[in-house]
Amino acid sequence: MNQNDLTSIPLYGLMAEFDSAEELIAAARLTTKAGYKITDAYAPFPIEDLNDALDLPASRIPIVMLCGAIIGAFLGYGMQYYATVISYPMNIGGRALPSWPGLIPVTIEFTILAAVCCGIFSLFIVTKLPRVYHPVFNHPDFRRASQDGFFLCIRAKDKRFDYVATERFLRDLDPISVMAVEK
Amino acid sequence: MQGGDPPPESPQVFRPRANRFYMAFVVSIPIALLIGGFSCYEVYRSPVWTDVSMPVAQPVLFSHRHHAGELQIDCRYCHTSATTSSFAGIPPTETCITCHSQILKQSPLLKPVLVSYNTNRPIKWNRVHDLPDYVYFDHSIHVNKGVGCATCHGAVNEMPLVWKTQTLFMEWCLQCHRNPAPNLRPVAQIFAMDWKPPNDQATQGPRLARDYHLDTKHLTNCTVCHR
């Protein structure tokens, strides 16, 4: 194939498939070293080493969850305080108002529930899921990514992306195959 | 889930637009819940459920506007026990006859009344203000402690057929039991249909509350209305 018709196809990126997790990790390291930023890897299970290989920043979702927890706690206690002291104070078994130890359990539950919901919610946001159509699925063998395939993808929007150069670069990492993925 | 088939040779499961459908679906769930909840909340408080301002048909076309409004007949003339008993009292047929043995004897509107009087069969009125049976409301104490008829029953003197002007929800009872002052009237004004809170109600209300020995702390006890 020659230069001009290649550029005419809208590209998502170049996808290289590897034989094993180890090779994928190694390849990912080199790719990052080579200065490619907008890259991604696909493996049938989470691999810690991939994160620094692609130098992915640590996820910030826990911070969101922490905020959620704090908000939940205040909501929980606040609601109970309002109900028992402000909205309709009642003499329950001659207990003080508020009898705060009794309000702790519900506060705890609120805290945890809020944190977890925030976590799940932000996970959807950062991963931009649900997304049932995605260019990577155009790759004929991509179905193995969820079974025993290991893929490395360099995105076309990467500054240093150049079809020919990048393809050669990937081939040098001796993958099973390198393939262009259309948008 | 829509999205249509991708071209047969493609390994894709869905077409691109499927993503938009999916996202729309996901987002719509919480929105639907919010709208549903809110509308329940609103409907329950709306006349659809509470019958507020919905005139109630009666076996006799009796017009409060005419009797209480135009003729200026005092509430107590018919609702005799309002000041002395828990139950305000519905006038016996006799009461109607006292006047109507002279006036409008022949009017067809009056027929059911005469029939009742002659056959000794009572008239079955339809309740307008019907509290649940586990709520014990006492007219006498309210009327004697500065709560006017119109405060709860509205301007009956302008109603041809009577309707509810208040929801009679517990929260409605409570707002007055918690802070009666704005609604309190001097004894003389209790049966006045046209009473409006004077400009100095802010000062007069609390004063009346004191004079009537109202103890709001006690008024919010469950035992005041429920037994």
Add this chain to the structure above:
Amino acid sequence: MNALSKTEVRAELDGKSGPQFWRSLDELADRPEFREFLEREFPAGASEWPNDQLSRRHFLGLLGATLALAGVTGCTRAPADKIVPYVKQPENVVPGQPLYYATAMPLHGRGRGILVKTEMGRPIKIEGNPAHPDSLGATDAITQAAVLSLWDPDRSLAPYLHNRISSWPAFQAELLAVLQKMDADGGASTRILAEPDLSPTLARQRQALLAKYPRLRWHEWSPAGATASAPKPDYDLGKADLIVAIGSDFLSELPGSLRYTRQFAVRRRVLNGKANPNRLYVLESTPTLTGAMADERLPAAPDRIAAVLHSLGAMTTENLNAAEKQFAEKLRADLAQFTGSKIVIVGASEPPEVQTLAATLGARFPAAPPDQLTDLARNLQSGNVKQLFILGANPVYAAPFDLKFREAVAKATFAVHLALYRDETSACCRWHLPQAHFLETWSDILASDGTPSILQPAISPLYSGRSEHELLAMMLGDFQPDGYEIVRETWRAGAPNDDFEPLWRESTHDGVVRKLSAPAAGAALVANAPTAPRLEANQTYLLFRLDPTIGDGRWSNNGWLQELPKPLTKLTWDNAALIAPAMADRLGLTNGDVVELRCNGATVEAPIWILPGQADRCVTIHLGYGRSQAGSVGNGCGFDAYQLRHSTTPWLAVGLEIKKTGRRRELATTQHHHSMEGRDIIRVASAATFRGKPNFASASLTSKASLLPETPPLGPGRYAWGMTVDLGTCTGCNACISACQAENNIPIVGKRQVLMNREMHWIRIDRYFEGSADTPRILHMPVLCMQCEKAPCEIVCPVAATVHDDEGLNAMVYNRCVGTRFCSNNCPYKVRRFNFLEYSAPAGSAFAQRQNPNVTVRRRGVMEKCTYCLQRITAARIASDLQSRAIRDGEIVTACQQACPAEAIVFGDIQDRRSRVSQRKSEPVNYSLLDELNTKPRTTYLARVTNPA
């Protein structure tokens, strides 16, 4: 009156009993015909009164019906409701305000003064009449429950001819013919069997009748053995320092018992830190409430009672066993010591031998009631009697078995039976006539001390009932009898016409007649005294007693009384053969074993109930059960003790044989465990101990520190309601339970549910036995909601359905309750009751008419409990607020307090130092139950101070 539709209603309900009966009423109530039927009933009843002067108590069925539903809790949106006014409003009826009428209730031939509370014309509650000597404002359980019988849909609704529905005119037509026959023979072949009511009007009519038909014979009989003529001894227990009761339950079974209890209690009460109790000796064969109050009690078989009494006279104690000897010696010493201020009472049911011995100690007793039934039965059998008029009595069921009364009645060609129910006797008579309930009739009756009262109706007859006076008037030729005029005529004789009216009005208003006089009541009697059995040693005795709740059987169809736990056995819905623990061991019997009792040649099968304190060799069986025609509630409960009752030995039979059958019968009791397990629940001390250590009840307790703030978070309110229960004077008579049931719309649940421990009484009386099983000390303790200031029930309720109000009431908001039952678990006193099923009377049923419109009727799945009669507190608060004054001490009286003859219950504001309840609480014997739990109960107890020799 549409008799036919009534028979249909009856048909619907026939053969149903207990809960099914309530349910079927429910189904019935949904049918339009039935609603129409109800509506037709009540105004019809009203229009029957021609007399204008009576119009004020016309029965206002329709408005009544709407308000009766005021009890029913609606769950969701309220259905479109009708509101129905009068056509002509009776004067002094204010809708929503109750009216009280003073009248009297006939009981064992004597009258007990009562006040009837009517709401919108419906009698819903009976209170005692303070002005009446036999009430003094108190009532007993039966009086409280009588109002339920008024509303009983099983009551006879119309005259019946040979058990086929007929009418009064039809009866009068026949009566006319009969009267002509009687004129011919002067009433020779005519007999009247009446209950021994001490009623001047009845006496007057009897005399008139005997004058008109000189050869007519009038018989008086009741299974209770009471007679109008026999003079009853009357006592003033207040004066006595020493009381000796020999087989006499004077605290509960005599017409004057309420007064005696009041007098007795005065002496037993700890007042201002001082106690000067009288001393009570009780010598009896079967435990009674009086026995439970005794300082010295000796259970003994009749022959041993005779022996003990004899030894007192003979100044010797040989051939007495240790216990008897001890008792006899103490008693002899005290009899010597307390000369003058002593009273000896002997029971009417004791054998003559004992009575005569007791007389030597100064006991007065009525002559053995002459038995007039035997004579009647003989004459019936021999065919001398053609016309028989039975007024109220039920001889076919209750007559001694040897008289074969069923066959006897059949011999009379014209037998007429006037009664509340179509019972066993009605079935055998040519005519059954519906009797008007005593709350529906004009009459009069004397109290045990001879004070007359006028009975005035609180409501016109619900059905076509007539009073016995009206029937007698018919026999005297007046076929349009008017009960009102008949009674007035009796009394008019006593006063010149012009001042009669005010005196009459005063008498009817007060409930006792002071300034009018009536002809002395008394009857010409045919008597032949029963022959008493000889008291041989080592015999087994069979004792007959009236049932403590349903009496001689006349209350069998009263659900409240059926479910009321018998004071000592705590049994409900059943009677049993009571035997001593020792005897049970000998015979190898346990509770519920069915045995065959053989006596006087008759046999009956009865379940065994072992009762500590029962005398050895004595078996007690209660009359009144085993009925076949009582009604849907009473049919088939228990066994018929009358089947063993011989006319010659009405109260005591000798030579009883007991045979095990191997079968068992489940008996429903409300208390399974009878020992206090050494827990400090009921606190008792002798007068001596008390003088040494007045605070013995509370001394042991040290107040425990609490981390929780002591004052309720919302601060105290205007009042702080509290209550004291005096265990020293409580006799455990059950009046409070019955009163509470009437006041608070408490449903009955039936035997099955009681067996599952689901009875609903808000106040119960715990009964414990202490000491040896043969001669135990019997202790009573009324337990109701303690209204704890630190209520354990409230903190566990997830929906705030039970919370405190600022006056210290532990409120129960039924419509908020979701039924987790957590509150009951956490209540250490277990005073909460739960509607496991739909127990309450269905709306539209006759019983719903009886319900107190000021108390919510609880539906299925809701917890309920005592709230110190909140409705009465609210009423008083509104009344006082309307006058801008504080509630006065004693202005609020709870239902239990009002009924209590011993004034053991005191209620009031504990913030007010001068209130009676505060004073009671300041007594040294004041203590709170389970106070180590720091629940801070508002209900506290006054420990019992006894006075043993």
Add this chain to the structure above:
Amino acid sequence: MIDRVISPEETYDSVNERISAIVFKRQRSWGWLIGFALAFLLLSVLVGSLFWLFFRGVGIWGINIPVAWGFAIINYVWWIEIAQGGTFISAVLLLFHQQWRTSVNRFTEAVTLFALACAGLFPVLHLGRPQYAFYLMPYPNTLGLWPQFISPLVWDFFAVVTYGSVSILFWYMGLVPDLATLRDRTDRKYLRRLYSIMSFGWRNSARHWNHYETTYKVIAALAAPLVISVHSIVGLDFAYTIVPGWHSTIFPPFFVVGAIFSGFAMVLTLVIPVRAIYRLHNVITDNHLRNMAKMLLAMGMFVLFGHFSELFMAWFSGDIYDQYHATHEALGTYAPVFWITFVCNIVLIQLLWFKYVRHSPVILFLVAGAVNVGMWTERYLNVVGSLHRDYLPSSWAIYHGSFWDWSTFIGSMGLFLTLLFLFVRFLPLVSISEVRRLVYERDIE
């Protein structure tokens, strides 16, 4: 070391195949059909009982005053404690890097969910007026009223709701990658779409895995205190009161360990047959069973300690009511129940000291089953034993479950089993992605 939790001959492919085969290859398994039929039968018993319950009211049960709580609460506690096991294995063991959890966590989480479904049923059923259960929920109402927040039952309500939602989220989150695997392993168009939707189009991107892993761990970290709070609250339902035998500070921790105890027992009783039926010995190795057996033993000893401390406090406090309860429990009305509990929960588990027992699935299965029984009778003792004789002897009474008590209880097992049978049939009952990772870790070792 690691090959003790995954057998050497397993590869990515074999794992994928073995597990997804259960879902895809619907080979005629009569066992499953019959089992499902039975479960469904029991479920219909439940439905019938509920119909009668709502028609007549809770009076159809044996409950009374004083014993106002009966089977409903017993079953509630029993089920919710069973639920505990799953969360503990999948969450707590995850935090402690116990690799052996991976092959069982999916299944145990499912057990958690279904047990929770049963548990959640009973608090509502046991209400006298279930139609008003929503009163326990804080929501804007026309009454101006709120729940009574210092009631343990309100705590319970929030605890169960939280526990339920967190468990579902946690469970489903773990499922997503496996659903993606299923999506990619089938060629049936509609199945692919279904799984594609269910897996939100998961594509195993390293960037996603990064966030996924972190969140999963944090949620696990939160689930641990959650389960502890939940079971402490269940314990407080009793300890909060003043009932002799309930009012005891040991209860919250006692209930937590009791929960882990019965949780593990139930997992064992279910895992042993399942792995036999679906021949999963390579992923769920004997070693898994041994570990769980050890946990069972450890928790059993904690439970024993709980009992002991109850007795000790009764004696030590000098409270006559507690003392009476303690002695009456072992010797009184419900002595048989007590001794059944004693044998099942305390005597039998001592067998687990022996290697032989821990190594024999059959005996393990029996012991675990006994513990399930024992935990139920133990709750019976807790609820009924304490209530039937409290302070005033006058109100003491006997309680025994009615026919409808039993039918409701057994019916609830039907609900549980039905859900379980559907689960093993239609969803991967072992986490494929995590086992794949095991294979990987084994290989690099």
